[in-house]
Amino acid sequence: MPSRTLTLNLFLHHVGHHEAAWRHPSTRPGALFSPDYYVDLAQRAEAAKLDAVFFADGPVLHGGVEHNAVGTLEPILTLATIAARTERIGLIATASTTYYEPYNLARLFGTLDHVSGGRAGWNIVTTSSADASANFGLDAHPDPAVRYERAEEFLQAITRLWDSWEADAVVLDREAGRYADPARIHPAAFEGSHLRVGGPLNLARSPQGRPVLVQAGASNAGRDFAARWAEAIFTAHQRIEDAQAFYADVKEGARRHGRNPGPVKILPGISPFIGSTEAEARNLEREFNELTVPEYGLRQLGGQAGVDLSGLELDEPVPVEIFADAGDVTDNSRSRFQVVAGIVQRERPTLRQLLHRLAGARGHRVVVGTPEQVADTITEWFTQGAADGFNVMPPALPAGLEAFTEHVVPILQQRGLFRTEYAGRTLRDHLGLDVPENRYTAARLAAAVPELTHA
Known part of the structure; x- marks a missing residue:
């Protein structure tokens, strides 16, 4: 196998990533609040040797609960x-x-890393939903600039907490009565404009040193943070050309930030409708689209693109001029708006077609075809x-996961x-990825090395 191999995560999302998945007979929306449901999905993903399962989350009940199964369990407890x-x-x-504090989140993820034997990852978000406040x-x-300022301080503080125990x-040392060496335990002692954290953490260094840090912002501020x-x-x-530019x-x-870019993983979303023939896959996608509720779409x-098209008839073309201020690739401040604008500009869909286009994975890449395709x-x-x-991002769970792991993964292998x-x-x-160096250990070892002197 070549040195560079694919990373594949299962994005856990309700009963599937298509907005009408809960209405499809292959899904079990009544199981959404059962931990066994998520355990079963994770076990299936592990059997296929996927890298991780990923839980999205937000501290708010998103609108549209009348027409979609949008509630979910708290992710850190569920992953434990x-x-x-x-x-x-x-x-x-x-x-x-925005809505956690560094100390309690450091404990939560540190604990998850301990109880899992080093398998924790944190998807860092600043929360875009204004309803959360x-x-x-x-x-x-808080506005986006303030949220990213706080996020920057948050990362500085929480990484100090994870490093606080060498x-x-x-x-x-039972004989001497010494459990720990206080000289190897350090206060975080962080003070910024938005956050102050004392520390140290009341939890020993975890197996990975700290959880894997993941981020999902596509705006200019989000890209720089990432x-x-x-x-x-x-x-x-x-489109692949847009993905290449982002990559x-x-x-x-x-x-530019002094990091080795090679190990940094860029992971787009992909939502596959899979059939034994392309026609079968397209029929499956059509079957799901026919179950959508336009009001929900x-x-x-x-909410995602910040554009109101409710005044249009479903079978009228979407006016291109609505997206005239989408900007170009140099301005990513409204990234999801740009995704929708690109679809409208390239495909000139009716409103119904646009809603169907977005129903599968909220703007992520939907692929319809055979396992080979x-x-x-x-x-x-x-x-x-x-x-x-x-x-x-399977359109339906668990059926879409089964189709991917049983028919696509073997081809990739x-x-x-x-x-x-x-x-x-x-x-x-x-x-x-390497285990991150502990800043305090590194400083101590550096101080112990005698300075070179020159005659």
């Missing part, structure tokens, strides 16, 4: 349950830097500088692009 019943698969959860006693949702802090901090980046693209931009951004479109798309993007792997067995036990092992 999954950890107890799996052995290798990575466990990535979303948590907000009322759930935390705030008068208003790897050899616990000495366990280039500084992220070890894996989730993104959404419709090159983020890798170069990592280089319009609400989603308004899906594998060909993955291979092309992977080998042509557009992706290091994918977040797999035959091509030498994906593992047939796990080589390690941690998420960092799967992704080819």
Whole structure:
């Protein structure tokens, strides 16, 4: 197998990523609040040797609950349950830097890394939903610039907390009565404009040193944040050329920040409708689209792209001029708006067609075809500088996951692009990432090296 291999995560999302999946007879919407449902999906993904399962989340009940199954369990607790019943698969959860504090989130993810044996990952978000503010006693949702300022401080603080115990802090000297060496335990002592954190953490250094850091922002601010901090980046693209531009931009951004861009994983979403023939796959997609509720799709479109098309008839063309201010690739401040604008400009759909186009994966790439065609798309993007792997977003769960793992994964394995067995036990092992250096250990060792003197 070549040194560079695909990263494949299962994106856990309700009963599937198509908005009408809950109405399809292949799904079980009544199981959404059962941990066994998610354990079963994770076990299936682990059997296929996928890198991780990923839980998106937000601290708010999103609108549209009348027409879609949008509630979900809290992800970190759910992943801890999954950890107890799996052995290798990575466990990535979303948590907000706007609505958590560094200390409690450091404990939560540190604990998940301990109980899973080093399989935790954190998808860092700043939360875009303005409705979340009322759930935390705030008068208003902070604007994007403030949210990213806080996120920057949050990462500085939380990484200090994860480093606060050096790897050899616990000495366990029973004879001398010494459990730990206080000289190896350090306060975070962080103070910024938005956050103050004392520390140290009341939890020893975890197996991975810290969870894998994941980020999903595509705006200019999000890209720069990812280039500084992220070890894996989730993104959404419709066309390979757009994905290639994003890939090159983020890798170069990592280089500008003094990082090695090679290990940074760029992972677009892909939502495959899979059939034994292309016609069968297209019929499956049509079957799901016919179950959509336009009212729900319009609400989603308004929330994601910030555009109101409710005054249009469903079978009228979507006016191109509505998207005239979408901007170009140099202005990514409204990234999801740009995705929708690109579809409208290229395809000139009716409103119904646009809603169907977005129903499958909220702007992520939907591929409809045979297992070979899906594998060909993955291979092309992977080998042509557009992706290091994918977040797999089955339209329906578990059926779409079964189709992908049973029919697409073997093709990728035959091509030498994906593992047939796990080589390690941690998420960092799967992704080819090193354990981060502990800042305090590094400083102590550097201070212990005598300075070179010159005659």
